[in-house]
Amino acid sequence: MKRAKYLSYGEKREPKEISDVLGSVIERASVNIDVRQGELIGRWNEVAPGEWVDAAIPIGIREGTLLVEVGSGTAGSLLKYQTQQLIDAITDEFGADLVTSVRMQIPRSQERRQAK
Numbered sequence: 001m002k003r004a005k006y007l008s009y010g011e012k013r014e015p016k017e018i019s020d021v022l023g024s025v026i027e028r029a030s031v032n033i034d035v036r037q038g039e040l041i042g043r044w045n046e047v048a049p050g051e052w053v054d055a056a057i058p059i060g061i062r063e064g065t066l067l068v069e070v071g072s073g074t075a076g077s078l079l080k081y082q083t084q085q086l087i088d089a090i091t092d093e094f095g096a097d098l099v100t101s102v103r104m105q106i107p108r109s110q111e112r113r114q115a116k
Contacts, residue, residue, distance in 0.1 A: 036094045037061045047093050052086050055079060056104070064100040066090070069107055076104040 040047060041058045048056070055075040056068040066086075070076040079086075083102045090099045 034061075034098070036098050040066075040090060040094060040098065043093075047089055049082065049085050049089055051082055052079065059105075061099060064097070066099045066102045068102060068104055070104050071107070073106060076106065079104065 037060065044058050045053050056070050056079060059067040059069055070079060086102060087099055
């Protein structure tokens, strides 16, 4: 079975095997991926304090800010005073550098709220 080779242009060099090149490409592409983000979202019900589990759905994390969706402005206002409690719970489980702030949004459609 012949193996595919990658031929670079420019200076005359020997072709490299695709598997050699692909490994370094994958490494560079995944440098900024933090698997703890997905783990937090997947384990939300066991990591977050009860009030947060009942009233918020985690959406994602970007640059240390956790985005959660809350059912209403009232729920968001109440949770705002418990933000540090949530950050502390996440810090205890995943370390201090994963989430440093929380941002809340209200869903745009009623469908999301009714799905609960």
